[in-house]
Amino acid sequence: SELEHLFAEATALYTTGELQASLAVWQQARVLSRELGEEAREIKALSNIGALLYTLGDLDEAETIQKEALSRKELLGDLAGQAISLGNLGVIYQERSAWDAALECFQRARLLAQTASDVAGEALHISQMAAVHRQQGNWDQAATLLQEALHLYRQQGEIKGEADCLGDQATLSYLRGDLRVALDLNRQALGLYQQLGHRLGEASTL
Secondary structure, eight states, rough: HHHHHHHHHHHHHHTTTTHHHHHHHHHHHHHHHHTTTTTTHHHHHHHHHHHHHHHOOHHHHHHHHHHHHHHHHHHHHHHHHHHHHHHHHHHHHHHTTTTTHHHHHHHHHHHHHHHHHHHHHHHHHHHHHHHHHHTTTTOOOOHHHHHHHHHHHHHHHHHHHHHHHHHHHHHHEEOOOOOOOOHHHHHHHHHHHHTTTTTHHHHHHH
């Protein structure tokens, strides 16, 4: 269908790093979803628009859209979807150095993902909590959380999540002065990104 094509195109453009083009296609998908009465898909498009606006630096608009997506997912009883929106809101608060608000969002998201049996989602939110602890200098707590997330990603065969997590571990090792470990972890992450053809991730490890 046209809607499925738009979703696939928007995802492909994001994966190859064409963010403005991806945003434009997600906006088309949102309009078409609404016209077709496909509420769940409209909300998914809304969430992705919010995530892209964050990536492009429009934090205020991203926050507004993520809060709208969250409230609509709550009405639908979509637990996994609520977790995603809370995770996205947490990232916005993290960007603003609102650490407590960020951790609260990530913890709520983790519990919702757990309830929804979304193991990869749970791993993502654990990784997000680890990032906040790393930024606050709580390196031991960050390391423990990242190891937990890595185990969950590998358990699910989530290669991109595993690569992201290895990259996070590399950053932490670098901060601790373990340069050889950091280099090895980065090489592992790069190999996984190349396997996926994920240019954004690949660029971040080079």
